[in-house]
Amino acid sequence: MKTFLAFVLTLFLAFGAQVAAAQQFLLSGKMIHTNLEGGCWYLDVDSKHYELLSSDTEMMARVHVPNAHVTVLVAATKGAMSPCMVGEVVKLIQVQDAEQQHPVDLMVMDIDITGRMHKSADGKWYVQTKKGAKFILTTPLSKYKHEGAHYHRFSRVVHGPERTVYTGTIVSDARKGK
Numbered sequence: 001m002k003t004f005l006a007f008v009l010t011l012f013l014a015f016g017a018q019v020a021a022a023q024q025f026l027l028s029g030k031m032i033h034t035n036l037e038g039g040c041w042y043l044d045v046d047s048k049h050y051e052l053l054s055s056d057t058e059m060m061a062r063v064h065v066p067n068a069h070v071t072v073l074v075a076a077t078k079g080a081m082s083p084c085m086v087g088e089v090v091k092l093i094q095v096q097d098a099e100q101q102h103p104v105d106l107m108v109m110d111i112d113i114t115g116r117m118h119k120s121a122d123g124k125w126y127v128q129t130k131k132g133a134k135f136i137l138t139t140p141l142s143k144y145k146h147e148g149a150h151y152h153r154f155s156r157v158v159h160g161p162e163r164t165v166y167t168g169t170i171v172s173d174a175r176k177g178k
Helices: 002-022 057-063
Strands: 024-034 040-045 048-053 069-076 088-099 108-119 125-128 134-137 150-159 168-173
Touching: 024 048, 024 088, 048 069, 057 069, 057 088, 108 134, 108 168, 134 150
Parallel strands: 048 088, 134 168
Antiparallel strands: 024 040, 024 069, 040 048, 069 088, 108 125, 108 150, 125 134, 150 168
């Protein structure tokens, strides 16, 4: 009888482990901190929110970084609740990747820009110089709101990220002689 009970218990534990493993899944998204209930964290995955729970404080510290992009292995939790209730509650099993996003100081320059106005397919007005540089105009004057208009101004420019088609964004006129 003891052997039979041990066998049944072994089957139950093995089956339970398979069910638990089947409920584990990967999530990748951005960590967000809110001021709800004294401060709550959730993982935003394509606008769906997940609250990560774990008793491992070191693992939680790796993901509790504002705007960190993380990939985590989690397990579904049935009926779990938290004080925050800002998303589906899941058990954090493992942090596979936690990439912290660092703030960037954007380069701002005053430059003399000469070129022609163009409108992109998504409706953005930009100046294209003879050398091919493209500068977005966020609020162009009405005289520049037509294809081919001549643009020549001393402008304050915020240079954009490297992997875009635009060199930068014109934010205002710049003052000469300073």
